[in-house]
Amino acid sequence: VSAAVRAGIVVTGTEVLTGRIADRNGPWISEQLAELGVDVAHILVVGDRPRDLEAALCFMDGEGMDLIVTSGGLGPTADDLTAEIVARFTGREMALDEEMEEKIAAILRGFARRYDFDEEAVRTANRKQAMVPQGAIALDPVGTAPGLVVPAGERVIVVLPGPPRELRPMWPAAIATEPVREVLDRATPLHGYTLRMFGIPESEIAKSLREIGAGGVELSAVEITTCLRRGEMEIDVRYRESARDTAEAVREGLGERHERHLFSVDGETIDAQVARLLKGRRLGLAESCSGGLLAARITDVPGASEYFAGGVVAYSNGAKAELLGVDPKLIEEHGAVSPQVAEAMAIGALECFDADVVVSITGIAGPDGGSREKPTGYVCFNARLADGASIAREPVIPGGRDDVRERSALVGMHLLRIMLSGAEAPL
Amino acid sequence: VSAAVRAGIVVTGTEVLTGRIADRNGPWISEQLAELGVDVAHILVVGDRPRDLEAALCFMDGEGMDLIVTSGGLGPTADDLTAEIVARFTGREMALDEEMEEKIAAILRGFARRYDFDEEAVRTANRKQAMVPQGAIALDPVGTAPGLVVPAGERVIVVLPGPPRELRPMWPAAIATEPVREVLDRATPLHGYTLRMFGIPESEIAKSLREIGAGGVELSAVEITTCLRRGEMEIDVRYRESARDTAEAVREGLGERHERHLFSVDGETIDAQVARLLKGRRLGLAESCSGGLLAARITDVPGASEYFAGGVVAYSNGAKAELLGVDPKLIEEHGAVSPQVAEAMAIGALECFDADVVVSITGIAGPDGGSREKPTGYVCFNARLADGASIAREPVIPGGRDDVRERSALVGMHLLRIMLSGAEAPL
Secondary structure, eight states: OOOSOEEEEEEEOHHHHTTSSOOOHHHHHHHHHHHTTOEEEEEEEEOSOHHHHHHHHHHHHHTTOSEEEEESOOSSSTTOOHHHHHHHHTTOOEEEOHHHHHHHHHHHHHHHHHSOOOHHHHHHHHHHHTEEETTOEEEOOSSSOOEEEEEETTEEEEEEOSSHHHHHHHHHHHHHSHHHHHHHHTSOOOEEEEEEEESOOHHHHHHHHHHHHHTTOOGGGSEEEEEEETTEEEEEEEEOGGGHHHHHHHHHHHHHHTTTTEEESSSOOHHHHHHHHHTTOOEEEEESTTTTHHHHHHTTSTTGGGTEEEEEEOOSHHHHHHHHOOOHHHHHHHOSSSHHHHHHHHHHHHHHTTOSEEEEEEEOOSSSSOOSSSOTTBEEEEEEETTSOEEEEOOBOOSOHHHHHHHHHHHHHHHHHHHHHOOOOOO | OOOSOEEEEEEEOHHHHTTSSOOOHHHHHHHHHHHTTOEEEEEEEEOSOHHHHHHHHHHHHHTTOSEEEEESOOSSSTTOOHHHHHHHHTTOOEEEOHHHHHHHHHHHHHHHHHSOOOHHHHHHHHHHHTEEETTOEEEOOSSSOOEEEEEETTEEEEEEOSSHHHHHHHHHHHHHSHHHHHHHHTSOOOEEEEEEEESOOHHHHHHHHHHHHHTTOOGGGSEEEEEEETTEEEEEEEEOGGGHHHHHHHHHHHHHHTTTTEEESSSOOHHHHHHHHHTTOOEEEEESTTTTHHHHHHTTSTTGGGTEEEEEEOOSHHHHHHHHOOOHHHHHHHOSSSHHHHHHHHHHHHHHTTOSEEEEEEEOOSSSSOOSSSOTTBEEEEEEETTSOEEEEOOBOOSOHHHHHHHHHHHHHHHHHHHHHOOOOOO
8 A cells, every 4th residue: 555645744833842731733635645545654843943844854855755845834923934944945045935925915904903013023024934946836814824836846845834723724725836736746646445343353353454454355455454543443454446346345244243332333423312312312320430521522412402401520429429319228229429429420321311211320439438349440331211221231431530530431331322222231 | 961871761662652551660660770871762562573673772782872671571471582693682691590580480489379370381491581682680579580780891781571560579679780870880879849829820830930930040050841730731841950949940930820729739639638638628529520520530549538539420311409409499590500500509519418618510512512701611610618608700711522521520629729728820
């Protein structure tokens, strides 16, 4: 699975290099290019020093990258030097783009009305950002900085701004330019699909793939990545048109073997599935150890107010009794972390939110509070419909406090899916 | 502020290169090196192709990096090739380290007892991972892969495993080896401090720094990074011993000018401050638009159960009335998002959790639900003590749904801090 067209990404910014902020551009651009069939070979993060950026361009050039994409360093301040360095690297002079100057001026006038800006500083910044390497294509600004497409011999350099909210909307314009299109036309687009499974270890997938391969499917014709992401197994299969049958055979082979664990064959996330299944319902939550993480995940989806009545984060025993009507004797007898209390919390949530579906979670997130009988990671779940149907589970979730909390919310999501879709439970 | 010792980081892994998983090693190693006074110039992410890794090493060598740190590619499978490629790059043969072979075998025997492993596969993996470039120092495995310190002429290459939970514990051993120590001894350690401010734009800090500079403080002697991180302004000042007075002058100058916004001078996060202030108290929460994010943030801290009674995520009007006792007429008259309802939610939370401090949050997270009078991002807060003292705020928070929700939880944290510490409110 090797592509003819290779790309390198250069991310500039001292904050990214020093680890103060995470690089959100490199991975994003990499994904976009992969979808276009381009093989990304390197992502290089450099600071704001001109010498290091030059070295980065030089490296990408020497490595024969057909496409070099840079992010950052297009701002109005003196240490924003990417455009100049790219110009020098490609042997081009900087020249004022008057049309662009006017466009930026119009944008700045909009800002100036709202803020109290120093006029002289604005004019200088405006002029600087309108300087474009001769022969380059300037891309209209999303913020105030134009992007650039700079032909460089056999290569093309795409220069994009650093803030993701500016870079991402500019991407379609960049790949629509003639020089970039010419490069992309040489790439063979990759097809692909993503399978998502829950409650299955990576070794089982590896075993199944060995079986599928032994059964005569030429696995080397497709690119399969399995990745444990936030508690779910994600299996990503990429292939070129010629290997479509192989890719289908893999999809079928994995589907047959892991029907109960496979919950998404079209890339749809568990969050989107649960949101879809909840349409027309009324959800209530009762959380303890997950501390609101399940509610936060449910309300992360726009429009959640249509089906989410609310949740109780019943961290103390008092709150469990007072708000969810859990009998204090039950807590005394079985402990706050017990299937009995989980059930009572769920029944209480059905009532107090007048809900028709609920999930309750009570567990030991750690680091303290575990015992021999109920170790850290022991979590009791109860998912329940108003008609009385229910699923109860009490796994011991491995990992530290954060893992236990996040995984608890995830198990809650999957119990909702299973409850609402009538699927078979994998656990 | 230029350091004599420069370092480059090479992160290997196709999942990282393709953006499927975020690189957690590059930024972390970068921070560690910065603290040791080493100037990190490049972080380069490459896939699992030998040719690309070689090119990466070559680049770092050509750029004169004194220290090259790699992560990943030390596993037992055939495409884990880092050790071999580093050996070839430094002109060393691979040789079996028998002592290491025994160490790894002992670790694998531990695993084998728990899992059902193929014996032959285990033996091969064991042997492969015990192969060490001649003259290199092998670092004891944290998982099953040993790390390496490989002298390379004037440079030193440190080879570490990919999983952060293996890489991080191995770091102290790596920097304690003789070859790395020799390099680090040439670096001048950086001192530094971090100021955290809330409710202040970056431009105000820039203005203050200009004033401080104009007042005769030689700002170029220190390295100042200001960074808006998750809604807070983080000002990081790094300096060498000779510039200590300058650094102190900056700290004082910023402190004087922004006393009301400055909440942390020692790097302590708002989460740690609030946890400290809550000791011996009893906290209750009433959230609507933040959907449980504030509860999740509070319970993120181990030991939160000592002061966190619980929270209600009152997403529907029914839940606000039923659980928090908000008068439905109040909602009808002023709307669910109003200072009046925020106040009633807070009072309700005080009661139902028998709390002595509460915060309520009700707002419009969007994308729908905004109006001319109450736009998306309009959020009402009410922080309150059992004795009746309270702070009410109703800002319009900029950004999309995620921003509004996260920022709401952050404002909630700061209102708790202000309420409990008796600090002056900056808003």
